[in-house]
Amino acid sequence: MAGSHTTPWESQSLDPVVLKDLRLILAPERVSDEPVDRLTYAYDATRKQYPPQAVLWPETAQEIAAILRLAGGRGIPVYPRGGGTGLTGGSLATRGGMVLSLERMTAIRNVDKSNRLVTVQAGIPLGELKTALQKQGFFYPPDPSSAKTATLGGTLAECAGGLNCVKYGTTKDWVQAVEAVLPTGEIIHIGSKARKSVVGYNLLQLLIGSEGTLAVITEATLRLLPFPPHRGTFIALFDSVTDSARAVQRMLDSGAVPCAIEFIDRRSLEAVNAYRQDAGLPVVEALLLVEADGYDSSRVEEETHTFAALCRECGATRITQAQSAQERERLWDIRRSLNPAMYAQAPFKTNEDICVPLSEIGAMLDAAYAIGNKYEIATLCFGHAGDGNIHVNFMTHEEEDSRVDSAVAELFERTVALGGSISGEHGIGITKAPFLELELGKRERQLLLDIKKLFDPMNILNPGKMNLE
Ligand SMILES: Cc1cc2nc3c(=O)[nH]c(=O)nc-3n(C[C@H](O)[C@H](O)[C@H](O)COP(=O)(O)OP(=O)(O)OC[C@H]3O[C@@H](n4cnc5c(N)ncnc54)[C@H](O)[C@@H]3O)c2cc1C
Incomplete structure (x- = not known):
C-alpha cells in the first residue's frame, strides 16, 4: 500500500522554459513531465510517494553535467535514481524538481582480465552485471537481495551489503575507481587501476555511501575475483533464538569463514510461507541459512561439515543440506523474497x-x-x-x-x-x-554538513536527505 504525500510541487509543472532547455540537452523523448511518468518515478521500496515535476533519462556523463549546470543556475532540485529499490526514501523527490533516472546507462565498457577489473556504467542492474561477469568466469561479490532490480549506482550510493558480506565485505571493498558528476556540473575521475594508493584524502570512499547527495556516479571500475565454483549450503533449525545466536558466534570463531549466515525468525518464516506456496519452510523459533564457498571442493565440504556440527552443538534440532544447485538456488530465492513477504502479515x-x-x-x-x-x-x-x-x-x-x-x-x-x-x-x-x-553526535554531523556544502553549494543534489541542512 502506498503512502501518498501531498507536496506543494505536486500540482506545479516545471517552468516551460526549463523544459525547453532540457530538451536541448537531452533528446525530447528523454524529458517527461507527463503525469504517468511523474507517478511512476514518485516512489521507492518505502512505498512513500513524492511525484517529481519532471523525469529525465540521460545517457552520458556530459548530459548529466549539462543538466546539473542548468539546475544549479535555477536552484532546481535533482534526485539521482537507480532501480528505486531503496528502503529509506533516498531517491524520492521530496522537494519537487527532477528525477534523474540512470536506467539507460547500462553499458559494460571493459572487462580487464589481466587486472581482474570491470568498468561499467552506473545504471546497469546489479544482477545483470553479475550474470554477465559469471559467464566470463568472474565474481563481483556484493549481493543485496534486490540485485535483480537495484542498479550498480544505487548500490554504490548506499554502500549496499547483502547476503555474503560476512566473507566478502560490502560494496566499498570492491570499488577501484569512479567517474562522477559534481552538482556544479564538473566531471571527476577518482581512483585508478592501481590496487593501492594513499594520495590525499580518500574521496573515492567518501562518495561510496553518500546517498546521491554529493555527486552523481556515472561509471565505476570494480574489482573482481575468479568465480568460486563450489558451494555447501544448509538450513539449521533451532527451538530458541538464543541458541541460534550462539551458533552464529561459534561458526565465526571457528577459523573457517562462511560466505553467508542468514537468520530468519518464526514470524518471518510464517510470513514467507503465507507469501509463497512453494516455500514450505518448517516453522521454528529460528532458522539459519548457512553457506560455504570456495575453489577447492573438499575444503568447502569440510567447512560445511564443521559449520553444521557447530550448529548441532549449539542445539540445532535439524540440519538439511541442499543436495543440488537447484535446491540451493531455491533456498536463496526464498530468502530473497523475505522483504516483500513481510506484507503478508x-x-x-x-x-x-x-x-x-x-x-x-x-x-x-x-x-x-x-x-x-x-x-x-x-x-x-x-x-x-x-x-x-x-x-x-x-x-x-x-x-x-x-x-x-x-x-x-x-x-x-x-x-x-x-x-x-x-x-x-x-x-x-x-x-x-x-x-x-x-549515532554521530553534533561535531561529526557538522563535518558532514560542511562536506555537503563544499560539494553542493547550491544544495540542488538530493536536498533534504540524510538531515544535512
Ligand atoms: C526486496 C529488497 C531487498 C533488499 N535487500 C538488500 C540487501 O540485502 N542489502 C542491501 O544493502 N540493500 C538491500 N535493499 C535495499 C536497496 O536495494 C539498496 O539500497 C540498493 O543499493 C538501492 O539501489 P537502487 O538502484 O534501487 O537505488 P535507488 O533506490 O534508486 O536509490 C537509492 C539511493 O542511491 C542514490 N543513487 C542511485 N543511483 C545513483 C547514482 N548513479 N549516483 C549517485 N546516487 C545514486 C539515490 O539518490 C538514493 O539516495 C533491498 C531492497 C529491497 C526492495
Whole structure:
C-alpha cells in the first residue's frame, strides 16, 4: 500500500522554459513531465510517494553535467535514481524538481582480465552485471537481495551489503575507481587501476555511501575475483533464538569463514510461507541459512561439515543440506523474497537494518522483541546474522502509527547503547534522518554538513536527505 504525500510541487509543472532547455540537452523523448511518468518515478521500496515535476533519462556523463549546470543556475532540485529499490526514501523527490533516472546507462565498457577489473556504467542492474561477469568466469561479490532490480549506482550510493558480506565485505571493498558528476556540473575521475594508493584524502570512499547527495556516479571500475565454483549450503533449525545466536558466534570463531549466515525468525518464516506456496519452510523459533564457498571442493565440504556440527552443538534440532544447485538456488530465492513477504502479515512495514557487534546479536534480538511487545506491534526479525546486521520489521495496519515512532526511537537508542549502528546497509535517506545525530553526535554531523556544502553549494543534489541542512 502506498503512502501518498501531498507536496506543494505536486500540482506545479516545471517552468516551460526549463523544459525547453532540457530538451536541448537531452533528446525530447528523454524529458517527461507527463503525469504517468511523474507517478511512476514518485516512489521507492518505502512505498512513500513524492511525484517529481519532471523525469529525465540521460545517457552520458556530459548530459548529466549539462543538466546539473542548468539546475544549479535555477536552484532546481535533482534526485539521482537507480532501480528505486531503496528502503529509506533516498531517491524520492521530496522537494519537487527532477528525477534523474540512470536506467539507460547500462553499458559494460571493459572487462580487464589481466587486472581482474570491470568498468561499467552506473545504471546497469546489479544482477545483470553479475550474470554477465559469471559467464566470463568472474565474481563481483556484493549481493543485496534486490540485485535483480537495484542498479550498480544505487548500490554504490548506499554502500549496499547483502547476503555474503560476512566473507566478502560490502560494496566499498570492491570499488577501484569512479567517474562522477559534481552538482556544479564538473566531471571527476577518482581512483585508478592501481590496487593501492594513499594520495590525499580518500574521496573515492567518501562518495561510496553518500546517498546521491554529493555527486552523481556515472561509471565505476570494480574489482573482481575468479568465480568460486563450489558451494555447501544448509538450513539449521533451532527451538530458541538464543541458541541460534550462539551458533552464529561459534561458526565465526571457528577459523573457517562462511560466505553467508542468514537468520530468519518464526514470524518471518510464517510470513514467507503465507507469501509463497512453494516455500514450505518448517516453522521454528529460528532458522539459519548457512553457506560455504570456495575453489577447492573438499575444503568447502569440510567447512560445511564443521559449520553444521557447530550448529548441532549449539542445539540445532535439524540440519538439511541442499543436495543440488537447484535446491540451493531455491533456498536463496526464498530468502530473497523475505522483504516483500513481510506484507503478508500487515499492510505497513517499518524496516530497520540495525547492525550490532557480533557479541551483541542475542541481546539485540531480545531487545527488539521486547520493544515490539511493549508497544504491541508485530515484530519480525531476519537478516545477515554473520555481520550482526538484523532487519527488524515493525508491521502495522495504519501508515501513521505513533507506537512505531516510539518503538523505532527505542530500538535505535538500544542499538547505539550496544555499540551498534542504526543502519548497516540501507542508509539514512528520509526515514532515518531524525536519528543521524544520535549515532554521530553534533561535531561529526557538522563535518558532514560542511562536506555537503563544499560539494553542493547550491544544495540542488538530493536536498533534504540524510538531515544535512
Ligand atoms: C526486496 C529488497 C531487498 C533488499 N535487500 C538488500 C540487501 O540485502 N542489502 C542491501 O544493502 N540493500 C538491500 N535493499 C535495499 C536497496 O536495494 C539498496 O539500497 C540498493 O543499493 C538501492 O539501489 P537502487 O538502484 O534501487 O537505488 P535507488 O533506490 O534508486 O536509490 C537509492 C539511493 O542511491 C542514490 N543513487 C542511485 N543511483 C545513483 C547514482 N548513479 N549516483 C549517485 N546516487 C545514486 C539515490 O539518490 C538514493 O539516495 C533491498 C531492497 C529491497 C526492495
